[in-house]
Amino acid sequence: MKYDIKSKLSDQFLETKIELLEYLINQAKQGKSNKSFTQDIDNYLSEKEHFPYMTSYCMVGPKYGLGCLLGHFLYHYINEPDFTKQVFLLTDLLEYIQAFRPSKNALLKQTTTVKLIGLIEDFGIFSAFFRNSDHRPLRIHYIPYDRADSNGHYYPNLNIIALYKYKENSYPEYVFIHEIAHLITHNLTGSPHKVPDSFNEFNKTFHPTWKPRSTDDIIEIFVDLFSIAIMAETEFASRNPLIDRFSDHGLKMIKDYFITLTRKLKYAKQSPILSRLAQKPPGTS
Numbered sequence: 081m082k083y084d085i086k087s088k089l090s091d092q093f094l095e096t097k098i099e100l101l102e103y104l105i106n107q108a109k110q111g112k113s114n115k116s117f118t119q120d121i122d123n124y125l126s127e128k129e130h131f132p133y134m135t136s137y138c139m140v141g142p143k144y145g146l147g148c149l150l151g152h153f154l155y156h157y158i159n160e161p162d163f164t165k166q167v168f169l170l171t172d173l174l175e176y177i178q179a180f181r182p183s184k185n186a187l188l189k190q191t192t193t194v195k196l197i198g199l200i201e202d203f204g205i206f207s208a209f210f211r212n213s214d215h216r217p218l219r220i221h222y223i224p225y226d227r228a229d230s231n232g233h234y235y236p237n238l239n240i241i242a243l244y245k246y247k248e249n250s251y252p253e254y255v256f257i258h259e260i261a262h263l264i265t266h267n268l269t270g271s272p273h274k275v276p277d278s279f280n281e282f283n284k285t286f287h288p289t290w291k292p293r294s295t296d297d298i299i300e301i302f303v304d305l306f307s308i309a310i311m312a313e314t315e316f317a318s319r320n321p322l323i324d325r326f327s328d329h330g331l332k333m334i335k336d337y338f339i340t341l342t343r344k345l346k347y348a349k350q351s352p353i354l355s356r357l358a359q360k361p362p363g364t365s
């Protein structure tokens with residue numbers, strides 16, 4: 081009988097995910113292909129993920145968030161023809177899953193997420209921009225566990241934001257906007273490791289003495305300043321721990337920079353389907 085991968089993905093328990101990964105790793109180690117599970121994974125994902133009409137993102141709640149996140153990784157990994165490489169990828173994924181810990185803390189609410197997306201749209205960034213350059217929509221997966229190393233992650237190749245249960249004294253609203261900013265940098269530069277050239281110029285005036293230690297350093301500064309631009313002077317300002325560190329003048333400079341940057345962005349990256357619709361004369365269907 082064929083291994084029932086869908087039922088292993090369908091609950092929120094870490095144990096079943098670990099068992100599934102161990103099974104797939106074993107198969108690959110014996111040189112047996114896992115490819116035949118591709119369709120089952122695809123079916124599982126399309127059953128559980130629903131994209132509301134005309135939106136460029138979907139949210140997958142804590143019940144199926146972990147299964148769907150894992151499903152997206154597996155969909156690619158099990159098609160790796162080199163078994164040694166496949167074992168390596170799956171083992172990495174197993175370690176990622178094993179680092180989740182049960183937690184009594186909360187997750188960011190989906191209703192709050194929608195409000196935060198509203199803030200981004202009010203700032204002038206269409207949610208159409210959440211699609212990546214392949215027009216792959218954004219998935220937001222709520223994972224009902226926490227992990228020591230972070231409160232959330234953005235996976236650029238999958239265009240997924242995974243949000244974990246947050247720790248005491250942390251700000252899940254800020255984490256979400258921070259992760260969205262990673263998506264924006266990726267869309268702007270085509271790389272998760274680069275910031276727009278204009279940001280390096282901006283930094284020379286904004287922070288003349290500061291020298292980044294690494295490229296990742298400057299990316300984290302970019303995404304943090306983005307979160308400030310979006311959240312300052314809104315009902316969520318108190319949910320961003322960085323805003324208080326800047327003077328009014330500093331906040332204005334940050335905001336002005338991101339307004340100029342994102343004005344260009346929404347036209348440059350608008351999806352072809354939406355731009356065609358936008359160009360239709362009113363009254364035609």
Ligand SMILES: [Zn+2]
Nearest residue numbers: 258262300303
């Ligand atoms: Zn970051």
